[in-house]
Amino acid sequence: MVLLLALALGVALGLLTDIAIPAAVLTYVGVAVLAAFDSVLGGIRASLEHTFDDKVFAFGFLTNTLLAALIVFIGDRIGVRELYLAAVVAFGIRLFDNLGIVRRLLFQRKGWE
Amino acid sequence: MGSPAPRARQTLTHLREESIRAIVASERAVERRFNEARLVASLAVAMLLVGFLLVAQWRGNASFSATLDNQSDQNLAILIEDLTTQNSALRNDVMRLEVRILDAERAGKDRGEVLNDAAKELAGIRAIAGLDPVSGPGVAVALSDPERVLLPQDFVALINELRAGGAEAIGINGVRVVASSGISGTDGVMRVGDTSLSANYELLAIGDAANLEQSLALPGGLKATLSTFPGVTVVIDQREAIALPAAGTS
Structure with a gap:
């Protein structure tokens, strides 16, 4: 609940501040957002499994986003523009994995399974 | 007095253990709460960031696909x-x-004004047709060609360039050049109409002097081109007053 509220707050903040990502770094930030979302889902999963550690989470969040952007950047530099696809696929798969586990854990907790 | 003492001690020990257990339990509870708060807080901060970036990205993408390139x-x-x-x-x-x-x-105009306009228009047309002698500011182009290498088309190009630069009247060596003037040349001797010209040509053009000079002297323009021919020199100067005769008189 608090998390959804935070997401809404972030969206509102974005709408209010009227910031648009410049076209030059659009792909980097896009992949970084994906990585960040994956990290958050991973954090929720860890909290449901009672293995959550905020230091690990914060570090993972930062490194995931930065690494994702870095991979795209390097791909651009060395002429493998499609490298961003690798990041998108990797994070996409992880995202759905985490989402599935979170869903299962939540169902277990509610006793629906 | 001997028997109640150990029992009391037992009760006390029991109480002490109980209270210790309670303290430990409450400490654990506090810790769990604290951990939970940290968990939710860090996740919330991350969510906030994700939301913010999402919107910024959305907007950036929208403006990106709005550009023509994409x-x-x-x-x-x-x-x-x-x-x-x-x-x-x-x-x-x-x-x-x-x-x-x-x-x-x-x-809205009365007759006088209409007449006035018509007169002005007529004067302009007469100037272009070369029916009247004209005078005014303009440029003088001194063109010397001792080796006689210039061709008629060079003069045509010059005249066209001057016209494009806004010349209202043009003359070569005192001969008025109008729409029907022909420029010809054999063995390097130029003729405008029937008049032969000497090798030191002087083109006069009436119009906006600065514009006219610029139209010839701009980089890569006619002045630069003509100056590359052997012996040819081109000198352009702006003059306050230039007089040109009517066409057909010299």
């Missing part, structure tokens, strides 16, 4: 089509409105 060819064709239609509609509007302005002006 439109498909079909879209661009449609855009161009639309603009062309709009343009022709606007052009029609402009024409219609111009006609109305002309009508209004004609209606």
Whole structure:
């Protein structure tokens, strides 16, 4: 609940501040957002499994986003523009994995399974 | 007095253990709460960031795909089509409105003004046709060609360039050049109409002096081109007053 509220707050903040990502770094930030979302889902999963550690989470969040952007950047530099696809696929798969586990854990907790 | 003492001690020990257990339990609870708060807080901060970036990205992407570079060819064709239609509609509007302005002006003017305008127009046309001698500011182009390498087309180019630069009247070596003037040359001797010219040519052009000079002297322009021919020198100067005779007189 608090998390959804935070997401809404972030969206509102974005709408209010009227910031648009410049076209030059659009792909980097896009992949970084994906990585960040994956990290958050991973954090929720860890909290449901009672293995959550905020230091690990914060570090993972930062490194995931930065690494994702870095991979795209390097791909651009060395002429493998499609490298961003690798990041998108990797994070996409992880995202759905985490989402599935979170869903299962939540169902277990509610006793629906 | 001997028997109740150990029992009391037992009770006390029991109480102490109980309270210790309670303290530990409450500490654990506090710790769990604290951990939970940290968990939710860090996740919330991360969510906030994700939300913010999401919106910024969304907006950036929207403005990115709005630029022409990222439109498909079909879209661009449609855009161009639309603009062309709009343009022709606007052009029609402009024409219609111009006609109305002309009508209004004609209606608003009295006869004297109409006559005045007509006289002015006539003077302009007479200047272009070379019917009257004219004078005014302009440029003088001194062109010397001791080796006689210039061809008639060089003069035609010069005259065209001067006309394009806004010259109202042009003369070569005192001969007025008009629309019907012909320039010919055999063995390097130039003729304008029937008049032969000496090798030191002087072109005079009446009009906006600065514009005229610029039209010849701009980089890569005629002055630069002609100066590369052997022996040819081109000198342009602006003059306050230039007088040209009527065409057909020299």
